[in-house]
Amino acid sequence: MAIESIITEMAKAARAASVEMARCSSHKKNEVLLKIAEKIEADAERIQAENRKDLVRAEEMGLSAAMIDRLTVKDATIQSMARGLREVAQQEDPVGAMTETRTRPNGLQVSKMRIPLGVIGIIYESRPNVTIDAAGLCFKAGNAVILRGGSEALHSNQALASVIADALRETGMPEKAVQVVPMRDREAVTHLLAQEESIDLIIPRGGEGLIRFVVEHSKIPVLKHYKGVCHVYVDEGADPDMAEAISFNSKVQRPGVCNAMETLLVHRAVANRFLPAMAKKFAEAGVELRGCPETCAILPDIKAATEGDWYEEYVDLILSVKVVPDMDAAIAHMTQYGSAHTEAVVTQDYARARRFVRETDSSVVLVNASTRFNDGGELGLGAEIGISTSKLHAFGPMGVEDLTTTKFVVLGDGQIRQ
Amino acid sequence: MAIESIITEMAKAARAASVEMARCSSHKKNEVLLKIAEKIEADAERIQAENRKDLVRAEEMGLSAAMIDRLTVKDATIQSMARGLREVAQQEDPVGAMTETRTRPNGLQVSKMRIPLGVIGIIYESRPNVTIDAAGLCFKAGNAVILRGGSEALHSNQALASVIADALRETGMPEKAVQVVPMRDREAVTHLLAQEESIDLIIPRGGEGLIRFVVEHSKIPVLKHYKGVCHVYVDEGADPDMAEAISFNSKVQRPGVCNAMETLLVHRAVANRFLPAMAKKFAEAGVELRGCPETCAILPDIKAATEGDWYEEYVDLILSVKVVPDMDAAIAHMTQYGSAHTEAVVTQDYARARRFVRETDSSVVLVNASTRFNDGGELGLGAEIGISTSKLHAFGPMGVEDLTTTKFVVLGDGQIRQ
Structure with a gap:
């Protein structure tokens, strides 16, 4: 037949x-x-x-x-x-x-x-x-x-x-x-x-x-779902230990999966203090960093990121890093380069946490938690058949x-x- | 441009x-x-x-x-x-x-x-x-x-x-x-x-x-939604007045719309009594009937339905009529010829009402009510953007x-x- x-x-x-x-x-x-x-x-x-x-x-x-x-x-x-x-x-x-x-x-x-x-x-x-x-x-x-x-x-x-x-x-x-x-x-x-x-x-x-x-x-x-270009945004005034733990976990805990972080966005006000400590921790875990010009000015030893890097789902121990002037710029970056998969903010600011939740267009939006939680089992749905990044019928x-x-x-x- | x-x-x-x-x-x-x-x-x-x-x-x-x-x-x-x-x-x-x-x-x-x-x-x-x-x-x-x-x-x-x-x-x-x-x-x-x-x-x-x-x-x-080939099934033991009112309303109240009845299915046990009275009422309203052989035996003056009639959305004062041996045959008919739009049963039997609700694969399933209620306003949704007859995202x-x-x-x- x-x-x-x-x-x-x-x-x-x-x-x-x-x-x-x-x-x-x-x-x-x-x-x-x-x-x-x-x-x-x-x-x-x-x-x-x-x-x-x-x-x-x-x-x-x-x-x-x-x-x-x-x-x-x-x-x-x-x-x-x-x-x-x-x-x-x-x-x-x-x-x-x-x-x-x-x-x-x-x-x-x-x-x-x-x-x-x-x-x-x-x-x-x-x-x-x-x-x-x-x-x-x-x-x-x-x-x-x-x-x-x-x-x-x-x-x-x-x-x-x-x-x-x-x-x-x-x-x-x-x-x-x-x-x-x-x-x-x-x-x-x-x-x-x-x-x-x-x-x-x-x-x-x-x-x-x-x-x-x-x-x-x-x-x-x-x-x-096509791909997971997931972001963590470290806000002005974020708790530095929490920011470090969430960024590290989001990238390193299991780098080969779709809910791992691919780009780290850091508020300018905390970049000088946060990035050197974070970079040290990433280096110990074998993570290669690729930075925007401001990041490279703070971390002179890392590679410069190309425009293509911001679209990249590395699924590997590679991370692009960008310094942003405020949360609007962080959300605009996610909107332009992201894949509507998973976005997290680390913040202590109530109003900005509320805004991030409302204004970030992604299937899973997290405040003060690792991107790695975008998973049916972790979110309490039981076994998962997949993650949808298009909006009709199911999103996430x-x-x-x-x-x-x-x-x-x-x-x-x-x-x-x- | x-x-x-x-x-x-x-x-x-x-x-x-x-x-x-x-x-x-x-x-x-x-x-x-x-x-x-x-x-x-x-x-x-x-x-x-x-x-x-x-x-x-x-x-x-x-x-x-x-x-x-x-x-x-x-x-x-x-x-x-x-x-x-x-x-x-x-x-x-x-x-x-x-x-x-x-x-x-x-x-x-x-x-x-x-x-x-x-x-x-x-x-x-x-x-x-x-x-x-x-x-x-x-x-x-x-x-x-x-x-x-x-x-x-x-x-x-x-x-x-x-x-x-x-x-x-x-x-x-x-x-x-x-x-x-x-x-x-x-x-x-x-x-x-x-x-x-x-x-x-x-x-x-x-x-x-x-x-x-x-x-x-x-x-x-x-x-x-492609079309509405909607059915009313008059069950054994149905209240004759209710069956007549619902069948008449489903067909005649506004025949040119998608939630109007196109095929009437009648249980064999009630056909002899129900169909002549119903046919008279339809005739007064100018409805043309097309029947299966059993229907035509009861109503010798009407046209015979062809196989094509059972698939037809007349959107007009035309109705096909079929006598069925039981509810299983009625549901099987709807599954084969229907469009998953609207199906109604008229019954006084609790168990069969429950079964009809569960087993009829249609965006709106009604017990003892007119098919004309498949409408966003009537069902309490407010204004309606349309009726979906496919199952993803929205059905109905x-x-x-x-x-x-x-x-x-x-x-x-x-x-x-x-």
Whole structure:
């Protein structure tokens, strides 16, 4: 069968399964999640054997050590997938919640009821654990899901898919509620992105190239984040110890992730005192600094930042530093060069804290806390499916509730419109 | 200047104005809305003079009487635009509301804060009052807006734009917060739909052709509804008077709108008694019926429905009628032929009412009430910008809150991530 037909059939089957999924009780959904967790542990050997086929091929193809590491299903990966599913089973089910109930003058009772989105497509890169993590969250929210992992992880993902299918069958749920695209061809992605009749939402997870490809080709709405160019602004009068701790944590605690700080903005009034101490601490941690002219005048040993540096998501131990005359200039810098991902201020000033919260246009705005807290788990959403930096439907870290929508429910006693 | 450059400049200017809009107080926004209302009344003569230029051209081009009627700015249109703005000024401002506040174990206080979307593009057809109604709602929610009305209404829309610009200037707000595309060329729409760097959301309002064109060409997220194929299902044991009143009201009260009933589904057990009485009432109102074979056996004088009828949005005094064996068959029919717009059940059965609410996949689900209540005003949302039949961001009638999104606000005391 041609790839296009296979993908179309998968999408239609997912749509059909989504009807049953939407009616599924929380109890039943949790039973399935726990069953998958159990089976992943029981079938660990088989999953790892399939994973080794991917690893052999990856070595033949000369993939980097880092990529091979991401591809490997270790014992710890098995445990973490099973634990993740059990945690999602513990989370509250968002489906069915009724909110904003009001009674109209004519007696109609109007509410919003939370319902699943329907069918979600997830397109991701090499980590096979995404297959389980994403499937678990979509399933918990009552959606059918089609997963398309990296071509280098095909055997691993197929093995995980068969574990899920077994669990669905044994619990009497439709097997097509969770499907993995069974071929490596890139063409499959393009066909998947054209199934706007059957798929309600696409979530790409991976590098900027993947995300741009998906946005370019999708006829289906996409929830995405391109990059995290996150800032910390150290305000005039900021507590120096707090400013140092937050700046250091935001950059160094885990530099390779999207919520790490990439640019440090410092108020002119504190730059002379703050920057030398901070630079010393960064140097000890191996952080390379790139400064604006004022920064370089204070720290003569560091490199000058280019215009390009302010747009850069280093995802590495590199940091650009700029001295600004006031908070307006700091916010203007974030607006111009930032990515609406995460912005933090360190301040002791009440009015400026209020203004920063209101006026900074970013999915997560923090006062006196590290940028590293932009994370679904840290913010109390439970497991996270991704971070959206575009504003429609969800803005910021997305938990299970963001995989749902609401419909209006209107209860009457025979009302007609006059 | 080329059209593309003009549109790009407009979009960039809107983006810049949106920053100021987002910081604008409710008080200020309401002042602007009331000022526009006042000026529309004061400048009515000039607006109507410009409107007459459009009407002369429309007659030369041979537009239908119905289209010319929609295009005409009557005295009542002036009053209705001004009244609409004053009502929107009275509505609560959604921006700034903080919800879902929780304190994390480490003391971080996490909230969601409601914020404007940014820049909204509205693409619509002939009615000039949409220029004012849509601009008012977008403005109230703190957004900048670019309006592209029908080419036949260019003079009218330009006149309304100049009234809005005067009001913005006199109140010290950025004039570019509300802009009207100043040329007739269709090319302008295509360029507008490509401004994904500056525009956050596109809302098309008009016929299915317009909406499909917008969805096809837009690189920006679109909130849309294609059509309303709305159903009423008369259940076994339904109160016959209530069933008759709701069916009649859903079809006849205003047949030319999207929330009018297009297909009536009747349980087999009540069909013999219900349909003849109902058909008589419909006949008196001039409604043409098209029935399934079972319906035609009961009502031998009516036309047989074709497969195509079940998909049809007549927007006219025509109704298709089908007899079904049970509620499952009714819901299955709605799923197959409906448009996820509005579905109503008339029933006295508690369990089936609960099931209908849960299992019907539609933006508005009603029990014992007319489909005509799917309307922002009727459901208590205030003025409505449209009805979404796709699930992302908003599903169902959209009020001013649906023109906003939320960001996370995190307040700390120096927290860093461990």
